[in-house]
Amino acid sequence: xAAELGKTAEQLKSQEILAAxxxxxxxxxxxxxxxxxFGDDNGKLVKIVPRYQQFRAVHKTIERLAKGRTRIQSGxxxxxxxxxxxxxxxxxSITMVFLVRKMRTTNGLKDFKIVLVTDRTQLEKQLRxxxxxxxxxxxPNQHDRGRTESPSDRVQRILKxxxxxxVFCMIxxxxxxxxxxxxxxxxxxxPSPRAAxxxxxxxxxxxxPEDEKLPVEEAPANxxxxxxxxxxxxxxxxxxxxxxxxxxxxxxESEKVLLLVDEAHRDNAGTLHANLMSGLPxxxxxxxxxxxxxxxxxxxxxxxxxxxxxxxxxxxxVADEATVKILxxxxxxxxxxxxxxxxxxxxxxxxxxxxxxxxxxxxxxxATEPRVLEAPELIAAKADDMLRHYVRDILPEGFxxxxxxxxxxxxxRYQKSLQDAKVKLVGELEALxxxxxxxxxxEVAQLDEGxxxxxxxxxxxxxxxxxxxAAVISHAHNDPPSYRxxxxxxxxxxxxARFKLPFEHENPQKRSGMAFLCVQNMLLTGFDAPVEQxxxxxxxxxxxxxxxxxxxxxxxxRGKQRGYVVDYIGIGKYLKEALLETEGGQSDGxxxxxxxxxxxxxxxxxxxxxxxxxxxxxADITDIQACxxxxxxxxxxxxxxxxxRLFLISLGIVLPLPEGNRYLRDAKILGFIAKVASxxxxxxxxxxxxxxxxxxxxxxxxxxxxGVDP
Numbered sequence: 155x156a157a158e159l160g161k162t163a164e165q166l167k168s169q170e171i172l173a174a175x176x177x178x179x180x181x182x183x184x185x186x187x188x189x190x191x192f193g194d195d196n197g198k199l200v201k202i203v204p205r206y207q208q209f210r211a212v213h214k215t216i217e218r219l220a221k222g223r224t225r226i227q228s229g230x231x232x233x234x235x236x237x238x239x240x241x242x243x244x245x246x247s248i249t250m251v252f253l254v255r256k257m258r259t260t261n262g263l264k265d266f267k268i269v270l271v272t273d274r275t276q277l278e279k280q281l282r283x284x285x286x287x288x289x290x291x292x293x294p295n296q297h298d299r300g301r302t303e304s305p306s307d308r309v310q311r312i313l314k315x316x317x318x319x320x321v322f323c324m325i326x327x328x329x330x331x332x333x334x335x336x337x338x339x340x341x342x343x344x345p346s347p348r349a350a351x352x353x354x355x356x357x358x359x360x361x362x363p364e365d366e367k368l369p370v371e372e373a374p375a376n377x378x379x380x381x382x383x384x385x386x387x388x389x390x391x392x393x394x395x396x397x398x399x400x401x402x403x404x405x406x407e408s409e410k411v412l413l414l415v416d417e418a419h420r421d422n423a424g425t426l427h428a429n430l431m432s433g434l435p436x437x438x439x440x441x442x443x444x445x446x447x448x449x450x451x452x453x454x455x456x457x458x459x460x461x462x463x464x465x466x467x468x469x470x471x472v473a474d475e476a477t478v479k480i481l482x483x484x485x486x487x488x489x490x491x492x493x494x495x496x497x498x499x500x501x502x503x504x505x506x507x508x509x510x511x512x513x514x515x516x517x518x519x520x521a522t523e524p525r526v527l528e529a530p531e532l533i534a535a536k537a538d539d540m541l542r543h544y545v546r547d548i549l550p551e552g553f554x555x556x557x558x559x560x561x562x563x564x565x566x567r568y569q570k571s572l573q574d575a576k577v578k579l580v581g582e583l584e585a586l587x588x589x590x591x592x593x594x595x596x597e598v599a600q601l602d603e604g605x606x607x608x609x610x611x612x613x614x615x616x617x618x619x620x621x622x623x624a625a626v627i628s629h630a631h632n633d634p635p636s637y638r639x640x641x642x643x644x645x646x647x648x649x650x651a652r653f654k655l656p657f658e659h660e661n662p663q664k665r666s667g668m669a670f671l672c673v674q675n676m677l678l679t680g681f682d683a684p685v686e687q688x689x690x691x692x693x694x695x696x697x698x699x700x701x702x703x704x705x706x707x708x709x710x711x712r713g714k715q716r717g718y719v720v721d722y723i724g725i726g727k728y729l730k731e732a733l734l735e736t737e738g739g740q741s742d743g744x745x746x747x748x749x750x751x752x753x754x755x756x757x758x759x760x761x762x763x764x765x766x767x768x769x770x771x772x773a774d775i776t777d778i779q780a781c782x783x784x785x786x787x788x789x790x791x792x793x794x795x796x797x798x799r800l801f802l803i804s805l806g807i808v809l810p811l812p813e814g815n816r817y818l819r820d821a822k823i824l825g826f827i828a829k830v831a832s833x834x835x836x837x838x839x840x841x842x843x844x845x846x847x848x849x850x851x852x853x854x855x856x857x858x859x860x861g862v863d864p
Contacts, residue, residue, distance in 0.1 A: 188252065197664065212249065235438050235459050236440060236459060237461070243709050254285070254288045269411060271324075271414065280680045282322060293320065309324075314406055405433035411437035413439045481717070533559075553714060555687070556686055556689045558678065583615050652668040681706060686707055689707050690722060785827070795828065
């Protein structure tokens, strides 16, 4: 392009690159034919066109499929495959749809059977919805499901058929075919009760993360030991093993089969993958992943699928505005550390009859971190802090939240604790007197932080009352009845659907107060909800799971300037390690910032917007007339509003850190100048659309006092 225009590559403008890349006749016709989709967004018809990395990845994949040698041709492995590594939230699923569309119009590839392999029910559901835009014959369909056969038999039957279907396949359905098994059992002896000696044993039996946990109780007032309890003395372990060598028969030996494997780093290197490849021995394999393939996995992943086809990282995605930047914040509510120390003292008293060595064994076995993190009081304290953080920083923008808990039990307890925290907060807000709410800004500044917080969020009282909270957890056999409202598939679908709806809509059926979803494992992948802006993490997660979790909040949505990761357990180190992997060890954050990292940017943007007036000899911006006169020139106004918006966005990120407070006065004045100029010059560009609502509310309070409103 540079050569054609007689320029160097550095001199090219983005518009020139876009025009040269998109408007060449062959490219434009290709886009119109294969890269334009129509979808539904809350009842509105939307047109979807490709981003450059999607167009690029599809063409590179098509070239690999067309020119690579098959397994029979090479005599060893299929050379038509590879890995497409595009960061989560950048449109990976849409890229897969574009690839299918492009294959259907490419000679030599149009009659391929395409098998889309996933390992999560939620992920398959989301991909099915997305692939519905491809116009393909998706199997299994309703007719297939109407037949009397197991899910595994159904998929195998469809894979045997000839024809260019688009087949969805859960990799777990490729279990060993018609294999006989035997069950191994072993009884693990547990320490015997010492009730006869007046001692109290810790519970034995089968211990799972969902059992009732170590009770934390005060010593009886009379100093007597509690009544001894008799527990089971053994724990039974079982393991199912095949009686002979398992075999999986070939299902389709055609070379015109393509395996599209989503999130390739997870379950695709074990026996399930071996079964899939036994069933489709000559298939080409293309892997898509949104999280990095960590170094320890790369050799095996590339050996299975082939070399890297295309890469698009988190930093690129943020720079292109395909996703929003994510801000990290660590929070430990006051009192939790002291509470943990108190727990240790109570536990030592409870097991005082044991010597130090025995006590340490008990604590190592049972007082594990997940159990401590399930403690109701601990969860209640964190839930209260989460809700107050959410109401102040997230709710004003109309976005929603997810909580990642250490277990299913913890997720349920978070749901209840958040509901209790809402009732408590509403009570405190309703207790504010009219006189308190009418205090001046200077008088409010003299109050304690708690009162200042309540006054600041009081305007949202009606919305807070409508907030709803749900737990979304998997179902397991022998679950207590209390789990059923949160594990029932139909109820889960309802919670998820309502969560995706906005708080406000003229149609009551298209709005919902469902604000929080509390999960353990579910919805950390394959759950696409742009309305989600913050994820509160209270579970120690690493690598892929961590990156998948934080990617829940990086989806683009109107008015969403960034996503938030709020850490209640200390995963910052793991997050840094994972982000380094995303950029090949050369990361400066990989699309992540902290609030404090925004402070220098805020200072720079403040100087830039103020320079518009100081450079014109206006030393005091309270001279409103002089400032407004200076904005008479349309070019000056355009520069002013651009820099003002950037300044206010940075201020919205930094608040409520105290470093942001010193900018509030000037922010209000600058906003007032924008409003006056908008009235005077009838210039719609001077509105504050797209600015943080919490900052806009501060500005609007000041402007209302001045009586100016266009």
